[in-house]
Amino acid sequence: xxxxxxxxxxxxxxxxxxxxAELDWRPWLAPLAEKxxxxxxxxxxxxxxxxxxxxxxxxxxxxxxxxxxxxxDKDIFYNPDGxxxxxxxxLAATAVSRTNGCIFCASVHARFAVTHSKRHADVDRLLDDxxxxxxxxxxxxxxxxxxxxxxxxxxxxxxxxxxxxxxxxQDDEIVDxxxxxxxxxxxxxxxxxxxxxxxx
Amino acid sequence: xxxxxxxxxxxxxxxxAGSAIDRARRGREAARLGAExxxxxxxxxxxxxxxxxxxxxxxxxxxxGLHQDAGIITHYxxxxxxSDPTDGALAPAVLKAARTGSINxxxxxxxxxxxxxxxxxxxxxxxxxxxxxxxxxxLTSAFNHAHLLVLRPRESSAAALQKLLxxxxxxxxxxxxxxxxxxxxxxxxxxxxxxALNAAHQTASVAxxxx
Numbered sequence: 283x284x285x286x287x288x289x290x291x292x293x294x295x296x297x298x299x300x301x302x303a304e305l306d307w308r309p310w311l312a313p314l315a316e317k318x319x320x321x322x323x324x325x326x327x328x329x330x331x332x333x334x335x336x337x338x339x340x341x342x343x344x345x346x347x348x349x350x351x352x353x354x355d356k357d358i359f360y361n362p363d364g365x366x367x368x369x370x371x372x373l374a375a376t377a378v379s380r381t382n383g384c385i386f387c388a389s390v391h392a393r394f395a396v397t398h399s400k401r402h403a404d405v406d407r408l409l410d411d412x413x414x415x416x417x418x419x420x421x422x423x424x425x426x427x428x429x430x431x432x433x434x435x436x437x438x439x440x441x442x443x444x445x446x447x448x449x450x451x452q453d454d455e456i457v458d459x460x461x462x463x464x465x466x467x468x469x470x471x472x473x474x475x476x477x478x479x480x481x482x
Numbered sequence: 483x484x485x486x487x488x489x490x491x492x493x494x495x496x497x498x499a500g501s502a503i504d505r506a507r508r509g510r511e512a513a514r515l516g517a518e519x520x521x522x523x524x525x526x527x528x529x530x531x532x533x534x535x536x537x538x539x540x541x542x543x544x545x546x547g548l549h550q551d552a553g554i555i556t557h558y559x560x561x562x563x564x565s566d567p568t569d570g571a572l573a574p575a576v577l578k579a580a581r582t583g584s585i586n587x588x589x590x591x592x593x594x595x596x597x598x599x600x601x602x603x604x605x606x607x608x609x610x611x612x613x614x615x616x617x618x619x620x621l622t623s624a625f626n627h628a629h630l631l632v633l634r635p636r637e638s639s640a641a642a643l644q645k646l647l648x649x650x651x652x653x654x655x656x657x658x659x660x661x662x663x664x665x666x667x668x669x670x671x672x673x674x675x676x677x678a679l680n681a682a683h684q685t686a687s688v689a690x691x692x693x
Contacts, residue, residue: 298595354516383636443682460675468668475638
């Protein structure tokens, strides 16, 4: 069997700073081709349009786990019933990505955070100056919880939860904040390790 | 797909059925089911395919060890002890590798530029020689890669994937390995977060008795 190799690219336009601009992402391993997809693959992709994405078509090599991942993702970030305001779920995703260093994930979720909150200056301050940059009390609490849960080992303690409760966060909001932050520790690691971002 | 009343996250976080946290989790039922389904697909698959059950369980125990969470370590050690064909020799070796590799994360270098001032230097992991002999080439390379993913994911590279290919991993096997380590990074944090919230509730209910 010939030795397998990763995909090499001649050009490189890797972003070197966090940004809200749209970035491309290209894989280091071969994505599946659309013509090779079975029903099981389409089910794993969840949305048909994701067959145009090199990222999802690479993950489709294990379609069942991709499907479970995607349904978890959508419920945490898109379910409108109760819990944390969607802007703050996206803020948590951005703060986790900023902490782990996922420039691609941070760009996508910073844009979503701005879409839902209209607070582009606050989101840009998080991207430019990091998770310790000043924010209002509520956003500071969200960013700080997301960043501490992202440490290995986790730095989110009983005292962290008590601080959120004291700041007025309800249980369903705190559960969403934990889920959103934990989930981006899943997403960041796939995005960072299976390919690379490129400026468009 | 129907699952037990308590899922793996509830069991490991100590969430009681009917508690406020249980009710909040049930407000995100698809996420609850998705997390449990991902756990079963990655750790208890019917058809393990390119990554054997023992490999999955050894990697899970190593990742749990890097997160230094006693309850989760016990859980994954139990899984490994059941699938280990060497009759119990693997778990102590895996835990030794995890102890050697344990360090606070995330750290690592950024691409050169304005973020360079945020670089946090730290080691790449090399499984010790005696442990590597027991693990074999495939698992040894998987552990070194898992350490990269868990602790310094921003230093990931195509070269790191090439090392896995060179050690005999298929491209699909690398996707499964990456999903496994990334999923565990989620599951362990979901458990840690919910356990902390549960502890805050219990302290509060001691301080302010219910009327």
